[in-house]
Amino acid sequence: NAGVTQTPKFRVLKTGQSMTLLCAQDMNHEYMYWYRQDPGMGLRLIHYSVGEGTTAKGEVPDGYNVSRLKKQNFLLGLESAAPSQTSVYFCASSYPGQGSPEAFFGQGTRLTVV
């Protein structure tokens, strides 16, 4: 069982470059999320999606875009990377049912912007 898979696991970008992080889940979950984790800040929600074709802003959406063209995939894009976007990025998915609202996480992508 793959669960939630993030690609790539590591990346170094130069300031101004663009990139896309891919998240794939095989649990048929409706909801998907992108978080960033920074020391002392916990996990902060960037964007999320409640279903195929829908996205919404989280706590810290500036500088990021997302797309959910297929139910199993949730893409996070950085159009022009900045050093402030150096972080560890986590994708998660969940089923919005009454009994199982917990989220399942990928292993993370460590991004460094120089």
Place this chain on the structure above:
Amino acid sequence: AQSVAQPEDQVNVAEGNPLTVKCTYSVSGNPYLFWYVQYPNRGLQFLLKYITGDNLVKGSYGFEAEFNKSQTSFHLKKPSALVSDSALYFCAVRDTPRGKLIFGQGTELSVKP
């Protein structure tokens, strides 16, 4: 908007002693509460959840959490800590099953032999 606070950046416990990691929350309705654990260079692992029912919830690895509505708290507990419990612990909250999942800033648990 919902929010979560973990008032302690770090908790130090001796092996074999009980441990408590604190969490308080704020939501407009009934909360859905979660604890996750993160080991170094790993993703988050689900430990336990409170949706409704008994205020004492049991989870993985011998952990439990106590929901207290009047104090808006959901503290994580374990009767006897292990060195292998050392990790980063996150509390999280939703205001509905379909709501956003918001995390606290995390508490570093260190268990010494």
